[in-house]
Amino acid sequence: MMPFRTLTSALVAAMSIALSTPAASADADPLRAAVAALGNINGRALACGHTEVVSRAKAIVIARVAKTRELGEAFEQATSAAFLAQGQQKTACPPRAVLAVELEVAARPLNPPNAHQLAATPETPEVGINPRYLLQAANGRAVMDGDFKDRFQLITFGYTYCPDICPTTLLEMAAVLKQLGDDAAKVQALFISVDPERDTLALLRTYTEFFDARILGATGSPELVKRAADNFKVRYERVIDPRLNPAHYAVDHSAGMYLLSPGGQFLTKFPYGKPVGEIVARLREEIARRAPADGAPMQGVAK
Amino acid sequence: MNRSKPNLILAGLLATAINAGIAHAAGAADQITVNDAYIRQAPPGAMATGAFMVIRNAGPDEVRVVKAASTVSRFTELHTHLNEGGVMKMRQVKDIPVPPGGEAVLKPGGLHVMLIEMRLSLREGDMVPITLGLDDGSSKVISVPVRNPSSSAGSMGGMVGHKH
Numbered sequence: 012m013m014p015f016r017t018l019t020s021a022l023v024a025a026m027s028i029a030l031s032t033p034a035a036s037a038d039a040d041p042l043r044a045a046v047a048a049l050g051n052i053n054g055r056a057l058a059c060g061h062t063e064v065v066s067r068a069k070a071i072v073i074a075r076v077a078k079t080r081e082l083g084e085a086f087e088q089a090t091s092a093a094f095l096a097q098g099q100q101k102t103a104c105p106p107r108a109v110l111a112v113e114l115e116v117a118a119r120p121l122n123p124p125n126a127h128q129l130a131a132t133p134e135t136p137e138v139g140i141n142p143r144y145l146l147q148a149a150n151g152r153a154v155m156d157g158d159f160k161d162r163f164q165l166i167t168f169g170y171t172y173c174p175d176i177c178p179t180t181l182l183e184m185a186a187v188l189k190q191l192g193d194d195a196a197k198v199q200a201l202f203i204s205v206d207p208e209r210d211t212l213a214l215l216r217t218y219t220e221f222f223d224a225r226i227l228g229a230t231g232s233p234e235l236v237k238r239a240a241d242n243f244k245v246r247y248e249r250v251i252d253p254r255l256n257p258a259h260y261a262v263d264h265s266a267g268m269y270l271l272s273p274g275g276q277f278l279t280k281f282p283y284g285k286p287v288g289e290i291v292a293r294l295r296e297e298i299a300r301r302a303p304a305d306g307a308p309m310q311g312v313a314k
Numbered sequence: 315m316n317r318s319k320p321n322l323i324l325a326g327l328l329a330t331a332i333n334a335g336i337a338h339a340a341g342a343a344d345q346i347t348v349n350d351a352y353i354r355q356a357p358p359g360a361m362a363t364g365a366f367m368v369i370r371n372a373g374p375d376e377v378r379v380v381k382a383a384s385t386v387s388r389f390t391e392l393h394t395h396l397n398e399g400g401v402m403k404m405r406q407v408k409d410i411p412v413p414p415g416g417e418a419v420l421k422p423g424g425l426h427v428m429l430i431e432m433r434l435s436l437r438e439g440d441m442v443p444i445t446l447g448l449d450d451g452s453s454k455v456i457s458v459p460v461r462n463p464s465s466s467a468g469s470m471g472g473m474v475g476h477k478h
Contacts, residue, residue, distance in 0.1 A: 175395065175423065176404070179423055217359065221357035221464075254389070284423060
């Protein structure tokens, strides 16, 4: 199997090229350039752990940028590129205040804020979870929290060598998808490996497919994984049993599932052992709440 | 892979297990019955998996399971999980007590028999002998079916609690 590190470098290189090209050609459009500038600051803030700046950038985009696919992509692409570039740089992170000011300056060319919208913007997490991540999916593509604009995300952290807790959680995740029926299309299930040294993308894929092919495996360089785990307040630690082959270490880790809204706001955490039925009920409730008024009838929801 | 072909190694082991089962030493093992045992089929490439069961003690004295053995894994151990602030920590335990007239429930997320460093890849329907060593030196050999977790997921929750 291909060592993960090699794969990572190749992918990061490929991603940098892919991500920087459209951003450069977009400068002709001032609005798009302004949005990309916001994304750049957002990406650096994300990489440097300045969560308040990230929240503010998100709030500005929600309140002041038209919700078009093109602008959304410009923001996400600039975010990814800046996040990766900052992560690769050995230079120190800019202080939070500097980025915060840059952000306000960058936001000036945008439409003035609509007071009503700003007030209604849900602020990031009550419990300090900042559900940001940028990783590689088992299909080889980059994946980040903002990728699923129309879908909820149901996320769990673990590792494939995990003998009991992870299989149990993934079985429950598979059961949730099954019980949701057609509504499962509105949910992206993700399994994030905190063990990138052993969990190659290929291994992650066969692992998650064993439970349900709809569960997307993801991991990244140890630094990206650490960043994602920190953002979710997930703790993990290797436990080496001296009797065993040292490659067969276990990893203690925070169990449970995280639910993000479409667009990536943190909604709740389901602790390990939460009955599948209750998770399904909560998801149906959230799906119903977001259903368009003239959308599908709600009878299916109560079932 | 031919799924319907019986696993020869396991068939051999099973025969041994049945013989051993008939010949097991008298003692605490006679008070013990094991129900609802299964090994969770591990995902491809997994290093370890768990065996779960309900161990009942019909006798007047506490019986402690002090070890487990199996030929399908390099190490076979008694484990439990500690939930420390949401972090699940799996740790070996020195024994699993089964109270007189009561039972010990080995289930996912809690007590279990851990099969570590699997020697072969188990398939659904395989029968794996596991020997439970008890504190008085007697032992109990059980034959444990391998279950695909997805196909047994629905029954797993009910299985443990539904016995009277």
